[in-house]
Amino acid sequence: MEPRQQGLLETEPLQELDEEMVSEVDLNHSITDEEREEMNNELIKLEEEIVTLKQVLASKEKQHAELKQKLGITALSELRHNFSRSWYDMQTSTAYKKTTETLSTAGQKTTAAFSSLGTAISRKFGDMRNSPSFKSFEEKVENTVSNIKSKVGGNSGGSFEEVLSSAAHASAQDTPTNNLTEDSERTC
Known part of the structure; x- marks a missing residue:
């Protein structure tokens, strides 16, 4: 006998189990002509x-x-x-x-x-500004600025904010044209 094939065409004849299954299917699904x-x-x-x-x-x-x-x-x-x-x-x-x-x-x-967060940062900066370390630093800067001003001939005194403001103002007035004048004097 040949081996059984898978698919629609089978090469082996029906076996007993196959015949029983076919007869059960036919019995359960039989329809009359009417x-x-x-x-x-x-x-x-x-x-x-x-x-x-x-x-x-x-x-x-x-x-x-x-x-x-x-x-x-x-x-x-x-x-x-x-x-x-x-x-x-x-x-x-x-x-x-x-x-x-x-x-x-x-x-x-x-x-x-x-x-x-902004409030906390502001508070921390305020606390830092009021701290003894910052006060000490501020006093030292004020003293140094006062000493420099007195040696240069400017007014002594003023608060830390005024000193910073005047320093910023002075650096803003230092324009490139002043630097060019200095450079041209050096080359002459």
Whole structure:
């Protein structure tokens, strides 16, 4: 005997198990000629109804297209309407509302966090400025500036802010034209 093949065509004859399975299937699904005739008639009726429904649908689709054309409804306007409707539906959805609320809450918390961070930094700078170390540094700078001013011939005294302001003003007045004049004097 040849080995049994897989698929539709088998080379071996039916075995006893196969014969039992076929007989069970035939017994369970046997249809009388009368039932078969009735089923065929019902199938024909269904096919005729399907054809009729397709014709009615085609007629309705044609009528639909003509009415849309008369009303001036274009594919673009329909698309725009569908998009607007979808956008509205999305905005009114529970998920969208929850997401919006969550993002709003997160934004408020972030704003509060940055605000408290800014307050904390300002407080720390204030604390630092009032610290003995900074006061000592400020006094030393003021003394040094006073000494320099007195040696150069300027007014002595003034607060730390005034000294810094005058130093910034002096450096702003040092323009490139003064540097060019100095360079030209050196080359002569």
